Amino acid sequence: DTGVSQDPRHKITKRGQNVTFRCDPISEHNRLYWYRQTLGQGPEFLTYFQNEAQLEKSRLLSDRFSAERPKGSFSTLEIQRTEQGDSAMYLCASSLDQGETQYFGPGTRLLVL
Amino acid sequence: EDQVTQSPEALRLQEGESSSLNCSYTVSGLRGLFWYRQDPGKGPEFLFTLYSAGEEKEKERLKATLTKKESFLHITAPKPEDSATYLCAVPPDSSNTGKLIFGQGTTLQVKP
Numbered sequence: 001d002t003g004v005s006q007d008p009r010h011k012i013t014k015r016g017q018n019v020t021f022r023c024d025p026i027s028e029h030n031r032l033y034w035y036r037q038t039l040g041q042g043p044e045f046l047t048y049f050q051n052e053a054q055l056e057k058s059r060l061l062s063d064r065f066s067a068e069r070p071k072g073s074f075s076t077l078e079i080q081r082t083e084q085g086d087s088a089m090y091l092c093a094s095s096l097d098q099g100e101t102q103y104f105g106p107g108t109r110l111l112v113l
Numbered sequence: 114e115d116q117v118t119q120s121p122e123a124l125r126l127q128e129g130e131s132s133s134l135n136c137s138y139t140v141s142g143l144r145g146l147f148w149y150r151q152d153p154g155k156g157p158e159f160l161f162t163l164y165s166a167g168e169e170k171e172k173e174r175l176k177a178t179l180t181k182k183e184s185f186l187h188i189t190a191p192k193p194e195d196s197a198t199y200l201c202a203v204p205p206d207s208s209n210t211g212k213l214i215f216g217q218g219t220t221l222q223v224k225p
Binding site for chain 1: 162204208
């Protein structure tokens, strides 16, 4: 079963450092989403890709955040100059088409010290 | 603004004690309501999708129902392994990308 995978699963970094997360979606899914989840809350949408095109970004995605999906396959989410408020679980999801079920990966838990 | 509200925030049940979780939403043009289960430290796991009022779906001890403004997740004779956070989500009116707006979740604890 090749579900959505994310790497790393955990990341501890110091404030001001840059971090990069990777997501590998289900192979035939052309839609990819990034969400952020803090303790006790539901996931919040960050950004969306259809194939390699980034088509929507949340206002939560400040200038320090950038996401890419080269060749419409895996995606990366980079956070520059991390802040303590960036500490959260970063979730990736993929779907086959609009309105179809989104399947989530295991998440990357980020702790910024 | 589109919103999803879940209640209660936390629920403790004895094994075998049936109950229901509520999810209310404000989007006017519903394009699907999604239920997920999330275990601590893991990503959400898909349970059900409902598209129209009156629709029902079942899986083991769980049954999801949908009305025009809310959905219920009924848990019949729960077991300790049903303990998890249950999330519901809908696509907002303002976007056609398929992104989801999530409620804050209901954390269910089932005691043996």
